[in-house]
Amino acid sequence: MTLRVLSPVAGTVVPLSEVPDPVFAQAMVGPGLAVDPDRTAGDAVAPVDGTVVTLHPHAFVVATEGGAAVLVHLGIDTVQLKGEGFTLHVVKGEAVRAGQRVVSWDPAAVEAGGKSPVCPVVALDAQAEALVEVRESGPVAAGEPLFTWQR
Template identity: 60%
Template sequence: MLSVLSPVSGTAVGLSEVPDPVFAQGMVGPGTAILPRNGRQEAVAPIAGRVAKLHAHAFVVVGEGGRGVLVHLGIDTVKLNGEGFERLVDEGADVEAGQPLIRWDPAEVAAKGMATVVPVVALDAGHDVISRAVAGEVEKGSQLFQWA
């Protein structure tokens, strides 16, 4: 059982609240989404492992058994070309669960007219392997869901 931690503090609302059908319908994978609190903050690794992909606005950490978790900071934020995002580690780095990876401010994303919601998705996972997903207030670094 892999414990997936929340990368940000805020309110867990579920993937269905993500204003992008590909995430909302679970096509990227099962998981949940968090409405982050505003203010400059650090998004942290949801699991221990290797940072397989590090964009300014999104990252994938691959942990034990090759399981990958995608964290996407806001929707359509690829269009910001990294503006307002600061990478705190290099791609390929080995990180601990809860280690800060990207510094950003959801308020800046909202000011650009984009959704700040943060999908946290188990990649290549069946929809029945996610359990104990937290709903409501969640602190970064605390358990968000379990991956069987």
Template identity: 60%
Template sequence: MSATPVLAPVKGRAVPMEQVPDPVFAQLMTGPGAAVDPVREVVDVVAPVSGKLFKLYPHAFVVLTAEGVAVLVHLGIDTVQLKGEGFTTLVTEGDELTVGQPVTIYDVPAIEAAGRNPIVPVIALDKQAADLVLSGAVGSGADLTPTDTLFTVNG
């Protein structure tokens, strides 16, 4: 059985998915994972895993690993309504990414100024909660850097 570590895509505080202020994420409708409440500055959002950039939007992206794990990074709540404002993409859909590679520049203060919550849910698509092992940082609300493991996907 393989284990895929999923790293924090931004610097900030680890948050359990159930505490994300959006029922679609909090009730795990998109899948299990964890979130990061980002620092309140302009930050690089990095690939949480290595793999192919399967989907890219200004406010979200999906990376598909060689093992077939799809990881969604969603920048903020209801940020699709901002039509790309506050986000600068640095890569192209279809690119091969290495873990830690910058994907998007995220203007967290601009997102808050637009009245949106900037929290960053990170989701293992097509997985069950039982497939994930959350890092201790998630339960304790610890501060993370983009080199810290957020959770591990087994299987």
């Protein structure tokens, strides 16, 4: 099975190793990429078709029918914001389509609050070599491919 994983936000692609959090930077939860988001308020969208299996204001996981799960984390240490500045548009257990709005947020407000707004996008429980067609760097729009996950 081949799964195209889309960017949940518009911004600039950065390697996961540059995320200012060792859990993500060392790929402890899985391989992937990060997106340094544009500093405009907007929406984070689902990276794949599937079911929302985990949902917090600052993070969500979408699992596909085939069992692949993709984590999107909106900023680093944003759990400390206790949901402030985040608006959920789906509920846990809801089926979503790739590109569908999941959370609205304001990366500039996150940054102004002293947190990094960078967004890790992680293929949970994957091997690094399973990710191909990985976007190396540069600008990306929400809904554009970040990488392909071969399962």
